[in-house]
Amino acid sequence: MASTEPIFETDRPTGGDRRRWFALAIVMTAAFMDLVDVTIVNIAIPSIQRDEGASFSQLQWITAGYALAFAAGLITGGRLGDIHGRKRIFLLGVGGFTAASALCGLAVNPEMLVASRILQGAMAALMVPQVLSIVHATFPAHERGKIFGLFGAVIGLGTVSGPLLGALLTEWNLFDLTWRPIFLINLPVGVAGLILGSRVITESRAPHALKLDVVGVVLVTLGLLMLIYPLTRGRELGWPLWGYVSMACSLVVLAALVSYERRKTARDGSPLIELELFRVKSFAAGIAVQTVFGVVLGVFFLVWTLYMQVGLGWSPLRAGLTGVPFSIAVSTAAGLSVQKLVPRFGRRVLQAGALVMAAGVLLYMWESDRYGIGITSWQMAMPLVVMGVGMGLIIAPLTDAVLSEVPRKHAGAASGLINTVQQMGSALGLGLVSVVFFGVIGDHLSPAEIGPAYGDAFRHALAWVAGVLGLIFLLMFALPKRPAQHVEGTPTASPAEGDQPALVP
Structure with missing residues (x-):
């Protein structure tokens, strides 16, 4: 789904107001808070299961509920901002996200936590679409390239720091609250964002009437x-x-x-989905790739966390630190693919990324089987680095490849649709965990059986992931051989006036 039709701002941004930099800091912090909240929860899932007695399906819904509500509400949030004002809807989203975080942290049972996470995802769907819209309305065109570069750094930092922050907060057990601080930490940030945002963010909206589908x-x-x-x-x-x-x-x-x-x-x-976009072959194929890739990520990250903490009995901190090589490899390969490799080799870089990531998955399966429950963090480093390199080669240039043949008039709608289907794919992947992971684990395991059972389930899930990556490799043949990054229809770098870019984590 999409953000909205291309928007022309009612108030043109000016370069003289110093408050715009404070506004930038606030919306960046909101984007960072959302990204961290997506990744911070995975590392605490085993602690939530242990403390609250959550069932397997409830564990899935703690993560899948957020992703589903976020995906389903993204276009609605963007359209509401265009109709009622981006600042107003942004502050409503921040306030709702903060309140939902408090409910998550104070949840008295798994059912309340699942409901609060769904509410949190819905509020993020109001907040996140306004972020780059506010930037577009606040900053003149010649400053936006630098601003979008900063957003790339924020996205990378949020992705890397989320698991580590979750591990530290869970391990420290602040005030004997175990996993709850991973949600409660949002409260002071959200309150500060509300107070300061109401003072420094400039209101903007679409100049013509829009309808909500x-x-x-x-x-x-x-x-x-x-x-x-x-x-x-x-x-x-x-x-x-x-x-x-x-x-x-x-x-x-x-x-x-x-x-x-x-x-x-x-x-x-004024449809929810611009069906005309799917007449563009590369876009239709790219949406399929984004959706299926979201399934891969949804499956892998949840089962990986459960494997390390429940199957191997590792602490949250050890599990979080084990993932650092993966995060570094993703960031490094992503920068290299966009700056050096894709301009020279085009689509083959993305296809190589799918094969490299699949090779890392197969290597991980082999090592897990060879070393069993005695596997160490350093033995995991090599397959995680290989997987991270493959993921980085895909995730950074994929959006440009999907958008390269989309007409400029549909650039905003197409960008929003890419973000939405990836979230939907993630929600679907999290739903499939019950089949590819929990479905292999017996219902009544003795303590001695837990490690081997989780190891078998982990390898079974990785076999599915490797197969899906093979499907992604084949789907990529429908992408342009050499995606153009700055042609008509591609809202990269500094978007032209009238484009409303979407934030794609």
């Missing part, structure tokens, strides 16, 4: 929920018939969404 939002949310909920609960409930019926009917609902969006486009030109 409520029916489209309901259909896409319902379709995804009908697919993901049976996946997460199916194993726990013995795979009842209604689950299969629900998953089959989800395809009917999504087909109805396409039909409705086609009619709405013809009627008033």
Whole structure:
């Protein structure tokens, strides 16, 4: 799904107001807070399971619920900002995100935590789409290239620091609160953002009337929920018939969404999804790659955390530190791919990334099987570095490859759709964990059986991940051979006036 139609600001940004730099710091902090909150939770999942007695499906929904609410609400949040004012909706999102974080930290049972995480994802969907829109409305064109470079650094820092921060907060057990500080840490940041943001952020909105596609939002949310909920609960409930019926009917609902969006486009030109985008072959293929890649990430990061902390019995801090080589490899390869490799070798860099990441996954499977529960962090370093290099080669240039043949008039809609489908893919991947990981683990394990059982389940999940990466390699043949980074339709670097770029973590 998308942000909105290309927007022309009502108030042109000026370069003389010093408050714009304070506004930049606030929206960057909000983006950082969202990125950290996505990654910080994974490392604390085993502690939540131990302290709260959460079931496997509840553990999945703690992460999948956030991703699903975030994905389903992204376009709605962007459209609401254009209609009612980006500053107003941004502050509403920050306030709601802060309140939801408090509810997560104060949750008295797994059900309350899952509900609070879904609310947190919905509030992030109000907050995040406004971030770059506010930058676009606040800064003149000649300053935006530097600003977007800073956002790249913030995204990298949030991705790397989230697991480590989660590990430290969980390990320190501040005030005997165990995992709760990973959510409560958002409270002072959110309150400060509300107070300062109300004073320094300049209001902006779309100059012409826009309509919110409520029916489209309901259909896409319902379709995804009908697919993901049976996946997460199916194993726990013995795979009842209604689950299969629900998953089959989800395809009917999504087909109805396409039909409705086609009619709405013809009627008033304000659909939730710009179906015209899918006539561009490279964009359609790229959306498929983004979705499937989101599934890979959703599966891997949750099962990896459970494998280290539950299967191997490692502390959150050790698990967090073990992931540092992976994060460094992703950041290094991402910068190298965009600056040096893709301009020279084009699409082959992304395909090489899929194969390299698959090779790292297979190496990880081999080492896990060879060393068993005695595997060490340094033995994991090599497969994690190989996987990180492969992921970095894909994740940084993929957006440019998908957007390179999209007409400029649809650039904003296409950018938002890329972000949304990746989040939806992640939610679907988290739902599949019950099949590819928990489905291999027995219900009643003795302490001596836990390590080997989790190791077997981890390798089984990695085999699925490797297979999906092979599918991604094949899908990439439909991408342009040499994606153009600064042609019509590509909102990279400094977007032209009228484009509303999307923040893609």
